[in-house]
Amino acid sequence: MAQATAGKETGANLPFIYREYSPEQLRQALHKMYLIRRFEEGAEDSYTRGLIHGTMHLSIGQEASAMGICMPLTLDDQITSTHRGHGHCIAKGAEVAKMFAEFFGKTTGYCRGRGGSMHIADVTTGNLGANGIVGGGLPIAVGAALTAKRTKSERVVVSFFGDGANNEGAFHEALNMASIWKLPVIFVCENNGYGMSTSTARSTAVANIADRASAYAMPGVIVDGNNLSEVAEASHEAVKRARAGEGPTLIESKTYRHRGHSKSDRNRYRTKEEIEDWMTNRDPIMLYETQLQEFGVIDQAGIEGIREAVRQEIADAIEFAKTSPSPEIANLERYVYTEPL
Amino acid sequence: MDQPVRELSYAQAIQEAMAIAMEQDERVFLMGEDIGVYGGAFQVTGDLVERFGADRVIDTPISELGGAGVAVGAAVTGLRPIFEFQFSDFATLAMEQIVNQAAKMRYMLGGAVSVPVVMRFPAGSGTGAAAQHSQSLEAWLGHVPGLKVIQPATPHDAKGMLLAAVADPDPVMIFEHKLLYKMKGPVPEGYYTVPIGKAEIRRQGRDLTIVATSIMVHKALDAAETLEAEGIDVEVVDLRTIRPMDTQTVIDSVKKTSRLLCVYEGVKTLGVGAEVSAAIAESDAFDFLDAPIVRLGGAETPIPYNPELEKATVPQVPDIIKAARDLVSGRR
Numbered sequence: 001m002a003q004a005t006a007g008k009e010t011g012a013n014l015p016f017i018y019r020e021y022s023p024e025q026l027r028q029a030l031h032k033m034y035l036i037r038r039f040e041e042g043a044e045d046s047y048t049r050g051l052i053h054g055t056m057h058l059s060i061g062q063e064a065s066a067m068g069i070c071m072p073l074t075l076d077d078q079i080t081s082t083h084r085g086h087g088h089c090i091a092k093g094a095e096v097a098k099m100f101a102e103f104f105g106k107t108t109g110y111c112r113g114r115g116g117s118m119h120i121a122d123v124t125t126g127n128l129g130a131n132g133i134v135g136g137g138l139p140i141a142v143g144a145a146l147t148a149k150r151t152k153s154e155r156v157v158v159s160f161f162g163d164g165a166n167n168e169g170a171f172h173e174a175l176n177m178a179s180i181w182k183l184p185v186i187f188v189c190e191n192n193g194y195g196m197s198t199s200t201a202r203s204t205a206v207a208n209i210a211d212r213a214s215a216y217a218m219p220g221v222i223v224d225g226n227n228l229s230e231v232a233e234a235s236h237e238a239v240k241r242a243r244a245g246e247g248p249t250l251i252e253s254k255t256y257r258h259r260g261h262s263k264s265d266r267n268r269y270r271t272k273e274e275i276e277d278w279m280t281n282r283d284p285i286m287l288y289e290t291q292l293q294e295f296g297v298i299d300q301a302g303i304e305g306i307r308e309a310v311r312q313e314i315a316d317a318i319e320f321a322k323t324s325p326s327p328e329i330a331n332l333e334r335y336v337y338t339e340p341l
Numbered sequence: 342m343d344q345p346v347r348e349l350s351y352a353q354a355i356q357e358a359m360a361i362a363m364e365q366d367e368r369v370f371l372m373g374e375d376i377g378v379y380g381g382a383f384q385v386t387g388d389l390v391e392r393f394g395a396d397r398v399i400d401t402p403i404s405e406l407g408g409a410g411v412a413v414g415a416a417v418t419g420l421r422p423i424f425e426f427q428f429s430d431f432a433t434l435a436m437e438q439i440v441n442q443a444a445k446m447r448y449m450l451g452g453a454v455s456v457p458v459v460m461r462f463p464a465g466s467g468t469g470a471a472a473q474h475s476q477s478l479e480a481w482l483g484h485v486p487g488l489k490v491i492q493p494a495t496p497h498d499a500k501g502m503l504l505a506a507v508a509d510p511d512p513v514m515i516f517e518h519k520l521l522y523k524m525k526g527p528v529p530e531g532y533y534t535v536p537i538g539k540a541e542i543r544r545q546g547r548d549l550t551i552v553a554t555s556i557m558v559h560k561a562l563d564a565a566e567t568l569e570a571e572g573i574d575v576e577v578v579d580l581r582t583i584r585p586m587d588t589q590t591v592i593d594s595v596k597k598t599s600r601l602l603c604v605y606e607g608v609k610t611l612g613v614g615a616e617v618s619a620a621i622a623e624s625d626a627f628d629f630l631d632a633p634i635v636r637l638g639g640a641e642t643p644i645p646y647n648p649e650l651e652k653a654t655v656p657q658v659p660d661i662i663k664a665a666r667d668l669v670s671g672r673r
Contacts, residue, residue: 078418112451119449128417129450133441139407140442143414143422150370150396150420170437173407180402335452336486338510341538341585 015291016233021071023297027306029071029228030292033063033285034310036087039096042314043086043103043117047263051322052103056117057084061226061258064284065190066091068223068231069158069253072239078126078144079158080137083118084190084257085130088160093125096313100321108324114335134195135161135168138187142174145185145248156184156242158235164195166209175216175250184242186235187250190225196261197269210252218248225255226284229291256282344529352385352522354496355461358503359386359423361532363393366421369507370397372412373425373461382427383463383522409435409460413443413512416458421507428474429462429516432482443512444487455510459503465518465556465606466655472643475651477607479516479554483583483616489513489537490584494558496526498581501535509537518556518606540587542594546576548669550594550601552617554580557604557656564661573669583613588620595621599631600668606655609638632668637661 012019017026040060046052059066066087070079073092081088089099094110102109103117110122121129128144131137141159148155165171166189178185189209193199206212213220221238223230231253238249256278260267267275292298298306334340349357362369371393376386377400390398401408405426412424426432432439443456466475483490489511493499499517506513543558544565553561558579565575576594580586595601601621603614614636621627621634637656644654666672 080414110451111449111453114451115449121450121453123450123453128414128454129446131442133437136410136437136442139410139438140414140417142407143411143416144418146411146415147418147420150415170406170410173402173404174410176402177404177407177411335448335450337489338447338452338455 014295015229016236017071017229018295020232020236026292026297027302029067030285030288030298030303031306031310032091033067033288034306035096035313036063036066036090037285038310038314039090039099040086042100042318044259046103046318054116055263056103057262058259059084059087059257061278061283062190062192062255063087064228064288065225065231065253065255068228069160069188069235069251071232072236073126073156073158075125076154077156077158078128079160080128080141080144081130081160082137082162083130083132083134084162085120085160086117089120089122089127089130092122092127094122094127097317097320098122100317101324104321104324105326106321106324107327108320112335113327135165135170137161138165138170138174141185142178142183145178145183146181148184149181154243156186156239158186158188160188160190162195163189163191163193163200163204163209165189166212167203175212175218175248178248179216179218182245182247184245185248186238186242187248189250189252191252191254192257194261194269199269208252210250213250218250220250220252222252222254225253226282226287228284228288255284344531344533346527346529348525349496349528350522351496351499351517351524351526352383354500354528355385355503355517356387356389357528358500360389360392362421362423362504362507363397365532368419369421369423370399371423371425372399372401372408374401374403374427376400376425381425383519385522386425405431405434406438409438410442412458412460413438413446413456416456417446417454421457423459423461423507425461426463429464429478430473430476432462432478439482439488439514440485444485447511448487456512457510458512459506459515460512461515461517463519464516465520466644466651467520469646469648469651471646475644477516477639479583480607480612482514483613487512488584489582490516491537491582492516492555493535493581494521494555494579496524496528498535500528501533502537502581504532505534505537508534513537516555520556524559538582538585538587540581540590541579542576542590543579544575544577546574546598548574548598548600549665550576550578550591550598551604551661551665552578552580552591552601553604554583554613555606557606560656560658561604561661563658564665567662568665571666573665575665580613580617583616586616586620588624591617591620592624592626595626596629599629601630601634602661602664602668603634603636603638604656604661605638607639608641609636610641612638614638632671635664635668637664
């Protein structure tokens with residue numbers, strides 16, 4: 001698929017994704033990153049307007065991480081996601097209309113209004129669900145990988161989690177079991193520097209989360225999580241390894257969330273300068289867009305086209321959510337059990 | 342049931358059920374600590390590893406939380422795991438996966454998935470293992486919508502309910518009293534199921550209903566023998582399932598006998614007996630009561646080591662006899 005050679009670098013000097021993916025696929029990746037960004041901005045706006053209740057955790061600034069990890073995955077591959085999981089859901093292939101419908105608590109939502117932002121899932125595209133419990137998805141991903149191995153499928157499973165989860169027991173138990181059983185699972189730590197307000201420097205005894213990999217005899221890879229190509233390359237390698245039956249990989253994707261932890265965040269633990277620096281100098285979408293132009297994959301008009309298409313998609317999705325029906329109170333107990341008691 | 346019947350121990354009955362489940366369905370597999378060559382802490386899995394191999398009888402590391410989560414993940418993606426906790430007390434290490442994940446996943450995802458996982462919990466006191474290896478925590482899990490919680494009392498039910506649990510699309514938690522493992526009873530050969538959510542009347546009677554769970558069913562039946570000689574005719578209801586609870590059978594029984602005694606090993610306060618009592622208090626059976634409801638449950642203490650203290654912690658046959666006499670004679 002090495003077709004994007006129009007830029008100033010060629011062949012082996014090109015960043016990974018330009019060697020691996022077609023220009024059309026690269027433009028689609030930009031489209032999806034915009035879709036994630038605008039989806040979350042739309043969700044934030046809807047929350048401010050009182051259309052969405054509860055809380056939400058935005059991944060604005062982490063789009064390259066979600067997208068890059070999901071680029072080598074097939075529809076059959078599976079993921080477990082986190083409370084900051086909107087990006088993973090979209091990157092894996094979910095429709096934003098059904099996601100908005102879920103956030104609006106409607107029956108047309110992915111979880112029929114029972115899950116909301118924190119439990120967003122789309123099993124049809126392989127997303128087994130976001131999770132409200134830090135570290136909750138890690139052992140579940142290992143179980144899904146056990147299924148993949150036992151049924152001799154080609155499937156791999158990615159478990160996304162944050163830096164906060166690396167200090168949960170579930171993280172350690174999951175990595176250990178995945179390693180001893182050589183399961184096709186990829187552990188992706190999106191290290192955005194803070195578990196709520198507590199920095200990794202204050203919470204974690206090792207300098208890098210990836211350093212933990214050596215304790216479980218698996219490769220630990222650190223990538224710039226705001227560089228789409230770097231993330232995709234690491235994911236590609238890990239997927240190859242997993243499909244070959246060689247076992248799990250731990251990828252640490254170093255990134256940053258532009259917004260606070262959740263809607264209650266007063267931002268007392270980060271400086272304005274730090275946030276400003278990440279937003280202006282290391283925005284993953286901006287970086288990718290610039291690179292795409294440098295390599296001649298897209299021009300300004302193409303970028304405008306994507307932005308406009310995404311704007312329309314988001315507007316339509318919100319409209320779909322607004323006009324969808326709410327669940328009947330009489331159906332409150334539906335879905336507790338598979339067969340009604 | 343026309344299958345040949347033999348005497349098997351409760352542990353053998355469970356083992357046979359697991360073997361049948363694995364023979365019938367490639368998706369079924371066992372996970373747990375030391376369930377392979379060791380055979381399980383109570384020899385329930387025994388030699389199954391020799392028949393089915395180490396990749397279907399999987400020894401896990403000592404990782405209850407992670408192991409439970411692996412079982413949940415495998416169940417959600419199409420397998421049928423049976424996960425053995427070495428002791429039910431260790432459920433405390435895995436409550437996150439049981440309560441937040443297994444029980445809620447189907448609901449949180451709006452019905453997009455089912456979680457057909459079976460978890461087995463060797464429970465109860467009487468083995469001298471003291472406070473951290475003797476608890477009866479079924480009421481903890483019975484409080485969680487999304488789970489089914491069963492307590493088979495006989496070898497027959499242990500086999501049939503385990504097979505029902507494996508066939509069930511939702512998470513089923515099985516509490517097995519350790520003192521029952523060696524108890525023998527008639528068990529049909531081959532496949533059969535005993536429904537989850539149905540109580541069983543073990544003994545018909547007119548004067549008093551005893552609702553008991555697990556090993557207390559046998560203590561209640563023993564007590565009933567003695568009481569019969571005294572002219573007290575006891576009905577014993579084996580609850581079998583605590584979620585979803587078959588309150589109708591209890592209500593019907595109490596309407597007949599007008600007296601209710603609940604006997605269970607878990608700590609008395611906020612336990613299974615509280616729920617059974619409330620079910621009667623809230624039903625039309627309340628009008629039939631001739632005496633206050635009485636509960637005999639576990640003492641409000643951790644399980645002690647000393648054997649005499651340990652015995653005193655949970656209801657024994659003489660306690661049941663005394664409570665029954667008091668109830669029927671109007672001393673309560």
